[in-house]
Structures are given as C-alpha cells and as structure tokens.
Amino acid sequence: MQRYTDVICSFCGTLCDDIEVVVEDNKIVDVKHACRIGTAKFLASNDYEHRLLKPMVRKNGKLVEVSLDEAIEEAARILKDATKPLLYGWSSTSCEAHSVGVELAEELGGVIDNTTTVCHGPSVLAIHDAGYISCTLGEVKNRADLIIYWGANPMHGHPRHLSRYSIFPRGYFRERGQQDRELIVIDVRKTDTAKIANKFIKVNYGEDYELISALRKVVNGGELREESVAGVPREEIIALAEKMKNAQFGVLFFGMGLTQSYGRHRNIDNAINLVRDLNAHTKFVIMAMRGHYNVTGFNEVLSWQAGFPYAVDFGRGYAWYNPGETTANDVLQRGECDAALIIASDPVSHFPRKSIEHLARIPFIAIDIHPTPTTQLADVVIPSAIAGIEVEGTAYRMDAVPLRLRKVKEPPEGVLSDVEILRRILARVRGEEALTAKAEVAK
Amino acid sequence: MSGLILKNGYVYDPLNGIKGEKMDICIENGKIVEEVSDAKVIDCSGKVVMPGGVEIHSHLAGGKVNVGRMLRPEDHLKNVYPKTKLTRAANGYSTPSTFLTGYLYAKLGYTTAFTAALPPLMARHTHEELHDIPMLDKGALTLMGNNWFIMRYLKRGDVELAAAFVAWLLKAVKGYAIKVVNPGGGEAWGWGRDVRSLDDPVPHFDITPREIISGLVKVNEMLALPHSIHLHANNLGRVGNFATTLETMQVPNGTKPARERQVLQLTHAQFHSYGGDSWKNFASEAESIAKAVNSNENVIIDIGQVVFGDTTTMTADGPMEYYLSSLTGLKWANKNIELETSPGVTPFVYSKRSPVSAVQWAVGLELALHINDAWKVLLTTDHPNGAPFFKYPTIIAWLMSSKYREETMKEVHSAAQKNTTLATIDREYDFYEIATITRAGQAKSLGIQETKGHLGVGADADVAVYDINPEEIDPSRDYKLIEEKFARTSYTIKGGEIVVKDGEIVKVVQGKTLYIDARVDESLEREVMRDIDYYFKRFYSVNLANYPVQEVYLTNPTPVQIDATNVR
Numbered sequence A: 001m002q003r004y005t006d007v008i009c010s011f012c013g014t015l016c017d018d019i020e021v022v023v024e025d026n027k028i029v030d031v032k033h034a035c036r037i038g039t040a041k042f043l044a045s046n047d048y049e050h051r052l053l054k055p056m057v058r059k060n061g062k063l064v065e066v067s068l069d070e071a072i073e074e075a076a077r078i079l080k081d082a083t084k085p086l087l088y089g090w091s092s093t094s095c096e097a098h099s100v101g102v103e104l105a106e107e108l109g110g111v112i113d114n115t116t117t118v119c120h121g122p123s124v125l126a127i128h129d130a131g132y133i134s135c136t137l138g139e140v141k142n143r144a145d146l147i148i149y150w151g152a153n154p155m156h157g158h159p160r161h162l163s164r165y166s167i168f169p170r171g172y173f174r175e176r177g178q179q180d181r182e183l184i185v186i187d188v189r190k191t192d193t194a195k196i197a198n199k200f201i202k203v204n205y206g207e208d209y210e211l212i213s214a215l216r217k218v219v220n221g222g223e224l225r226e227e228s229v230a231g232v233p234r235e236e237i238i239a240l241a242e243k244m245k246n247a248q249f250g251v252l253f254f255g256m257g258l259t260q261s262y263g264r265h266r267n268i269d270n271a272i273n274l275v276r277d278l279n280a281h282t283k284f285v286i287m288a289m290r291g292h293y294n295v296t297g298f299n300e301v302l303s304w305q306a307g308f309p310y311a312v313d314f315g316r317g318y319a320w321y322n323p324g325e326t327t328a329n330d331v332l333q334r335g336e337c338d339a340a341l342i343i344a345s346d347p348v349s350h351f352p353r354k355s356i357e358h359l360a361r362i363p364f365i366a367i368d369i370h371p372t373p374t375t376q377l378a379d380v381v382i383p384s385a386i387a388g389i390e391v392e393g394t395a396y397r398m399d400a401v402p403l404r405l406r407k408v409k410e411p412p413e414g415v416l417s418d419v420e421i422l423r424r425i426l427a428r429v430r431g432e433e434a435l436t437a438k439a440e441v442a443k
Numbered sequence B: 001m002s003g004l005i006l007k008n009g010y011v012y013d014p015l016n017g018i019k020g021e022k023m024d025i026c027i028e029n030g031k032i033v034e035e036v037s038d039a040k041v042i043d044c045s046g047k048v049v050m051p052g053g054v055e056i057h058s059h060l061a062g063g064k065v066n067v068g069r070m071l072r073p074e075d076h077l078k079n080v081y082p083k084t085k086l087t088r089a090a091n092g093y094s095t096p097s098t099f100l101t102g103y104l105y106a107k108l109g110y111t112t113a114f115t116a117a118l119p120p121l122m123a124r125h126t127h128e129e130l131h132d133i134p135m136l137d138k139g140a141l142t143l144m145g146n147n148w149f150i151m152r153y154l155k156r157g158d159v160e161l162a163a164a165f166v167a168w169l170l171k172a173v174k175g176y177a178i179k180v181v182n183p184g185g186g187e188a189w190g191w192g193r194d195v196r197s198l199d200d201p202v203p204h205f206d207i208t209p210r211e212i213i214s215g216l217v218k219v220n221e222m223l224a225l226p227h228s229i230h231l232h233a234n235n236l237g238r239v240g241n242f243a244t245t246l247e248t249m250q251v252p253n254g255t256k257p258a259r260e261r262q263v264l265q266l267t268h269a270q271f272h273s274y275g276g277d278s279w280k281n282f283a284s285e286a287e288s289i290a291k292a293v294n295s296n297e298n299v300i301i302d303i304g305q306v307v308f309g310d311t312t313t314m315t316a317d318g319p320m321e322y323y324l325s326s327l328t329g330l331k332w333a334n335k336n337i338e339l340e341t342s343p344g345v346t347p348f349v350y351s352k353r354s355p356v357s358a359v360q361w362a363v364g365l366e367l368a369l370h371i372n373d374a375w376k377v378l379l380t381t382d383h384p385n386g387a388p389f390f391k392y393p394t395i396i397a398w399l400m401s402s403k404y405r406e407e408t409m410k411e412v413h414s415a416a417q418k419n420t421t422l423a424t425i426d427r428e429y430d431f432y433e434i435a436t437i438t439r440a441g442q443a444k445s446l447g448i449q450e451t452k453g454h455l456g457v458g459a460d461a462d463v464a465v466y467d468i469n470p471e472e473i474d475p476s477r478d479y480k481l482i483e484e485k486f487a488r489t490s491y492t493i494k495g496g497e498i499v500v501k502d503g504e505i506v507k508v509v510q511g512k513t514l515y516i517d518a519r520v521d522e523s524l525e526r527e528v529m530r531d532i533d534y535y536f537k538r539f540y541s542v543n544l545a546n547y548p549v550q551e552v553y554l555t556n557p558t559p560v561q562i563d564a565t566n567v568r
C-alpha cells in the first residue's frame, strides 16, 4: 500500500494540490480532500473496462485492433498526406504534450487550437482589447472582503473553489474566514452558488452588458436615470456599485454565463473596464473561471512558443492568428482542414453539427483515455495514460500558477503518455526512425 | 569535438586588460585554451573579437512576459520568421517568442542572459520558458523586495533567519540572485496603494523601504552571493525621482562587499534620474546621479536606455504600471502574486515628438557618458521597457559617436537639448569600453567572471566576432556601419561551437541554467523551515511540497554551491 500526499487533481481549473491518494496493487483505493467530481476521476483510472487499452485503425469501415507501431505509422501518414490538418483538444493534458503538439503543427503547417475556442475565447479577445487586472488565488484568500461570481456556478463546476480560495477560507487579513467576507452572485437564475450568497442579483438573460455599463456609470459618478437596468432596480445597482467602491479588496470571478451569452467578448471587455474604473477607488481584480484543468496551460505554451494564446495556423510557415478564421470550428465549417488530430477532447459531443459533419468526412486521429463519440468516429485511435495520475507533467491553474502533476500509479500495460505518442508521430512525420519505448519523456 | 582557432583578430578582452591586440584565440572542449593542435582555423583578420555578450537584466521569460504576449497579439504579427530546417517559426517585436529571443541574442553575439524578475510562486513558468530559449546560458533574478517572510524577519531584526530563508528560496525556485523591485510598494499595491519615499511604512508590515534594502544588502553579503542585490528603486518613472535615487544609493554605505564587486546594482537607472516637479518641466538629473555613482565605491548601474518606438512595459512594480496606463489610457494587465510581488504590463510608445520621451532618451546616454568608469555602467534597455534588446547596436553607435547623437538630437523634441546636458558631451566610447559595458562588466557584477565575459585560458568558449576593422573604421564618423555590424556577428561561438555565421543561425544549442545552492547552518535551517511550513499551511494557495521547481525544468542545471554555514 502506498500513500501519496500533495497530489494534484487534474480535473478542473481549481487544480487542488492537497489531495491524498492511497494506492494498492496499482489501484487507487482511497482519495481524500478531493470533491465529488475529482474523486470520481481518480477512481475511474482503476476502471479498465471503460478505458481505451488497444490502438485501433479503421479498416474496411471498422475499427480494428493493431499494434502501437502500426497506429503511429497510420497517424503519421494521415497527417503527412494532408495539406492542412487541424490539431485540436489539449486542455486536459500536460504542457509537455502541448509543446510537442506545437512542434507537430509547425512541422505539418497545420492549425492548432484548444477548447478555449468554445469557452473563454471571448475572454481572450477582451484581454487583447482591454487588458487583464488579476491576481493569484492566494491573494483572494488573504485579502478579499468582497467576492462576486458573475455567470459562474462554482458549486457545480469548481466545487472546491469556494472553500479553498474565495469565501470560506481564513486568510492573513481575513482571520474569521467567511464572516469577514461578503459573497454576491449575479446570474440569470438562482444557482446553488446563489443560494449560499449574501446577495443574489438576477440579471435578465442576455442583458449582462447593460448591467455592467450601468455599474460603470455609477462607479464613475454618473447619474442612473433608468428605473431598472437588465431587470435590476436602480437602487440595487447603486448599492452594488457603492459596495464595490468601498471594498478593501474586491474580486469579480466570471464564467461562461458571461462569455457565451449575448455580447460575448464585449461583456468581458466591459467587465474588465469596470474593474479598471474601480481601481481609481480601491483594489479590485477580475478572474476567468477556467474549466478544464489545463486549458490555461495550453494558452501559456502556445503564447511563449508561437506568440498567440489559441487558434494558430502554421500554414504560412509562421504563426498566423485570426480568431473567427483560424479557430477550430471555423476551419471545420469552411471545410478547410483535410485531416485532424483530436487529443484529450470530445468535440463530437460538443461541437456544432456542421463541424462534426466535416470531421466525419476527413481522416482523423483520436488520442484519449476513454472511448468517446469522437474516438468512435476516428480512423486511428491511440489510448493514452492519464496525466496527473499515471504520468507527470505540468499544468496551469486558472490563475496561471503552474504546478507539477504527480504520478501515483502505472498506466495500463503498453499505454503511453500523450507526450510520448506525439513524439513518435512527429518522428515518423519527419521520416525519422521510429522511436523505441526507451525514449523516455524528457521532462 | 575538435578545436577552433580564431586567428589574427583584434581582441578586446577587458577582464584581461587586452585592448585590441592582434591575437589568436584557441578553443578546445568548449573552453579557451593555451593552444590546440587539431583545430579548424577561422580567419579573423580585420575583425573585432570579443567575449560572448552577457545580458544582466532583460525580461526574457515568465508569466509577465507571456501576459505581454497575450495582451498584444499585434506585437506578434510583425517581426515574423518562418520555420527553417534548423530554426523554429518565430515572431514578436517587443515580446519575442522564446525561440526568437534565443536566436536574436545569438545574432548580436550574446551567449548568456539573465531574466530580470522571477516571481517565486510562478518560477516553474519562468523556467519552462527559459527551457525553450535556445542558444544562451541562463539564470533568473528572484523577486524578494515585497516578500512577507523577508519583511517580517527584517522587521524583527532576524537577519540570519532572513538569510536562511533567502538561501532556501533561491534553491527552491532555482533562482540566482536577490532582485528587489519597488521595495514595500509591491505589498502596498495589494491594497491599491504605493510607497513614495524610503521612509514610507508598508501597510500592515510596519517596515520601510529603507529597512528592506539595507536588510537585504546585509543578507546578500552574509551569504556572499555571487551577484550583489539588484535594485529597482522606489518611484520609478516619476517626475523628480532622482532625490529618492540619491538617497537610495546611500543606504548601503559602510557595507563591505563579501566579494570583488559592488554591493548594490541600481538597475535601469535611466528611469530613476528625473528632475522637475511636473511633466511640464520634466528634466534630466543624470549628471547628479552620475556624480554620486562616480564617488560611491559600492554602487554600479545598468542604464535602461530608451530607443524611440513602440514597446511593451513590464515590471514587478504594479503601482507604477497602473500609473503609466492611467497616463496613456492604454490597455493594462496586472497580477498580484500572494505573499510575494505584484507585476504589471502596459504598452508604451516612445515618440520623438514627445518632450518626455526625448528627455528619457538623453538621460540614459548622459548616464553612460558622465560616469567615468565604464566598469560602473552596464548596457541594458531593461528589455522591453526602454526598447527591445535588439536595439543594442544603435545604442552602441550613439555611445561611440557624438555626431550620431547630434544627428538624432535634431530629429527629436527640443527638450532633449534644453532639459539635459547631452548636447554638451563630447566623450565617445571606444571598443574596449563597449566590451566592458556589454560583457566584462556584466560578468563581474554577476560574479561569473571566472568563466564568462573574458577570453583568458579556462573561460567558457563563448565568443563574438564582428566584421569591424578598428584600424579602418572610425566609429565617430562611420556610426551607421557600427550599428549595422554589431547587429549581426560574423561568428558567434557558444561553448566552442559555431552557432551563428554571417548573421545566420547555423546551429541550435541548449545552454546551461545557473542557480544558487547555498548551504546554511542546520539549526537555522530547521527554524526557518518551521516558519515556512506554518505560512504555507495558512496563507499560500499551494502546498509547500508543490512549490519547489524540479531540476527537470532546467536545461543543463548548473548549481553554484555556496557554503554559508557560518551564518548563525
């Protein structure tokens, strides 16, 4: 029996690093401190029945088991034969995998994109325009006396966010924890997070932008003439604006309720500027509630290697970035890519129909842990080990704090890490000798 | 690996007192040697040979640099290099991609570079980026001027515990030196505030910037770290800030350096040498600062030169970046980092038509020209704050030619004439002095002069060869040629291998990563670990076990061992 402490949960962007895991006979038998969904991920690693264990290649319309070498060979062939392959997914694997992915995309002259494209893409666009006034989560824990979640429901999406970083923990300047803080939730419906808030403000669906503008007006000393804005009465808006101005340290967490509703990146742009306005009066910061555990890491790696956070097209030999043109769904819907590699993601379950129709038409490779609708549709399927449970690596928390993922058990026999799989594909694309199993992950 | 002989070049090697003598440099197994038998000969006649350049302060890598990239996609649509057989696709102007950073430094003849500000909690990120910067040996100045542990220890007068903490921290985050940025101001920024003088108390910590600086100077000398403390003083960029700067330079008075170097490097001094009392009468006080440096044995500066154009400012000085962005109205990024620091980023354009930019441009050059001893001046642009580092050749040309300065002065706002002394200076740097301020001085300041910054036997074989014939070219007159030739080496040699030839990358190599591994007294270490443990459990958002950076993140990890067990 082996007990591991300080394990990092590779599920959501909260990236809790205090998990205890007990392993017996290469099975996880106990998980402490993780939330329900985190625990489920750890325990699911035991379940080989629902794992992908064997590489497969589609032959005569059917996926048949093949050797790993054959699957790698076929994957490399598909990618090499393509003029513009799309490399998509990435948010649930390590930065080391991202790094090889970028090199592969560059080698192929392909497009590389991650799930940012369907979650916080609008936040990234807003950052290009307005900036990003933020902090690490420990700052929130130590200083924040006013916490706002807007269009985010951490009770479901990021269960330990509230207890580790925001409303519940005791902090250096907030010794009494929750009693020293106030929680406000702004959303279109009364979520479970809203139920525990000191105040819930219900905003009309699709009118977040108007509410943000009204708040900015009051914060900047303007007079609000409307009786109500976005369904919120004038007095409530004025009271909220005053509360924000008078906080010692305020934080605005926002989720997909704000990025994916009417207004999209303009909502975020406006929210960032609200926070900027507030900085003339007090300390205020803003943070995106990133979903997948390493969606942030991909944005970081691609930025330092290629200069842009997502949606990069290497077709010209250098990085070209134009969201709306180079984003995965646009590339698919224009029918522009003629092959794809999907890794650690299930777009067939989540993408619009038109995108999936094109994906179904082109040859593509899926690398994943579990069978998904995407792996079922793929032409090459390569099983991979679970980063953060079966292999080490790096991941970035939603506030971009980088952590080293731990390995607590061995992957199923013959199953390689994403890094190793991608390295082998890259080597074959370049026509180098097939790498042997000995070529271990360098970092 | 067979050897190399660089034959018959004009060698400038200030650490060995060699001033343009015609010499052969022999290389074997990555080192400079007395002689070598089986060697490839490179004809360097009619060329200048210098040690590889050493960068001491450049925002190369890490969270803040990447925030700059994310903030400014427009910066990456220019300066674009397609992938080649040898090099990766690369782009970016003021915040170049990691690969481009390595390639561009190598083309300038630089072979070593230190990143200016590593925030400990984000250290893993900095090292991930350093890992992806080829061509250079690397290290990281580590932010400590607003660290809660350090402020608390120094407040209590526990300098020994502060030293033990610093030793632990450098090893944990694989850092190289103590960097102090706006001491106290970074913590105040946690509440949206700043400190504006050396005696402004830091909110809740009841310590002053003066006490933080003098405490860290003591700690640095107790540990006898290779580099001195590296200080970004309070009030950066503010009108009239020279008074704070002068006062700051006095703080370590009476301190004896533990090694043969300064006790204080005042970084990007250009941004700290301003007079006037409003933007309307903004003026240079470079001469006062230079005088003070001339008469102070303890202090050296790096310039932080401004070159006109578009750039991205980024510092760990959060309140300053906010102030700057509120002056320009441009987009602004901020990131308070728990218990440690608070960086910010905002774009900036230094315009020739702006009186302020014109004065800033002059101030940097005045400093370099008024400080008599070139060993006290290091060439930096505080990349990318004053300009991207690849503008160094232009600055070198300005320093070598008063005519070039005059020509430029004609193009810029008359404030450069009226509010600075630049027009009155005739001094021109020679090649020896240029070699001093771009490599030898840096190596000495960093304490790596045994192997870096010179061409004596035993040095690392890092060499730059420039296509300049000092007997034919008159830099004073041929300044355009100087600018052109320093921008692309004939050869850059890194660790004995030719990596650049005629301005093109011919080989991609991975450098070393230097960090401090200082051993302190065991009982002291136990005591400090108790505090670290207590604070991590309560106030950090990561567990202590997940904080240290593993060596796997470093290319060729190279610990510098320090025995500090006498500290108790």
Ligand code: SF4
Binding pocket: A009, A010, A011, A012, A013, A014, A015, A016, A033, A034, A035, A036, A037, A038, A039, A158, A159, A160, A161
């Ligand atoms: S909150 Fe997220 S990271 Fe933390 S245990 Fe739950 S799923 Fe894992």
Ligand SMILES: [Zn+2]
Binding pocket: B057, B059, B116, B268, B314, B315, B382, B385
């Ligand atoms: Zn700097």
